[in-house]
């Protein structure tokens with residue numbers, strides 16, 4: 136069967152998406168004295184029915200990207216195309232209708248589920264907000280709970296009466312009850328015991344197959360997205376540094392940052408584990424309010440070169456089909472022409488008004 140034009144167009148397209156949070160001075164409250172460049176120019180596509188895994192260290196902007204995509208935080212610039220419509224141009228009722236189609240599942244189900252509301256009330260809330268509560272609601276709630284593996288008796292209970300894994304099932308049910316096309320799952324299993332994580336990941340996969348859902352799964356751990364993601368994007372300081380089909384990325388990570396992340400994932404085979412390259416990154420993640428010039432990774436990159444790295448920001452380039460890398464030296468690193476070297480931790484000092492003084496107050500734009 137040939138793909139129709141609609142199936143062939145990605146469900147989600149981000150074009151140069153930016154989310155900057157102004158840093159307002161405590162004294163001159165209405166003046167922005169700087170910005171946190173949480174998401175700073177990300178372009179990516181998510182095909183229908185696919186799972187896009189987004190990984191990176193804490194603070195690199197993963198959640199902000201997910202929230203910007205759903206307009207839970209207002210993007211500063213760029214386009215968010217969802218099913219052919221630029222979501223940033225929608226207002227009022229049109230935006231509300233679009234919102235139903237894009238739902239979020241959060242990391243900590245206990246924190247994101249109101250403890251005073253029964254499961255029934257939690258699930259009905261969404262239906263009411265979207266004008267979908269009607270005579271069929273009770274049936275819809277039971278079906279949704281069954282889909283996430285919970286009995287109908289769960290409807291009368293409260294979040295604290297469930298285990299962590301069951302609570303995350305409720306979080307997923309709350310998204311599913313609205314029959315969305317896209318689910319943004321922000322660290323959906325990070326708060327769960329390892330033994331429960333696989334069950335929830337399997338549930339997400341089963342639901343995707345049954346309901347033809349599209350996922351953006353956010354995780355700081357490459358191991359979590361490995362099995363579930365078709366495509367993986369690696370973020371560093373507000374930007375994508377590498378993107379590839381999952382198998383390609385794990386077989387041959389090309390960006391030095393991805394290599395470092397990957398080197399932290401243990402390999403079950405002890406012979407491979409003994410020979411495994413381990414790359415320890417020097418220093419902390421620089422502040423997204425004051426990202427390094429040039430390649431944002433150059434202050435920590437074991438492959439950094441004296442030319443270009445410190446002064447020219449590399450864009451994502453396609454190195455092999457579907458494999459995009461933001462590194463000036465990706466081919467030389469891949470082919471072993473450039474070897475890694477030691478990196479001394481470098482302190483990245485804040486600039487301008489913030490230096491040495493009041494760190495300011497961070498105020499979101501939305």
Ligand SMILES: Nc1ncnc2c1ncn2[C@@H]1O[C@H](COP(=O)(O)OP(=O)(O)OP(=O)(O)O)[C@@H](O)[C@H]1O
Pocket residue numbers: 156171172173191192193194195196197198199200355423497498499500
């Ligand atoms: N509302 C906000 N106001 C100001 N700064 C913010 C706001 N939300 C996030 N940030 C900053 O933006 C940067 C990216 O944050 P974000 O939560 O997106 O990172 P993350 O990759 O999801 O991290 P984690 O893995 O810890 O969840 C951080 O420096 C964070 O402090």
Ligand code: SF4
Pocket residue numbers: 390391392430431432433434436437438439440444449461462463464465
């Ligand atoms: S451009 Fe330079 S600093 Fe950046 S990742 Fe490549 S080698 Fe490292």
Ligand SMILES: [Mg+2]
Pocket residue numbers: 197198199321
């Ligand atoms: Mg986050």
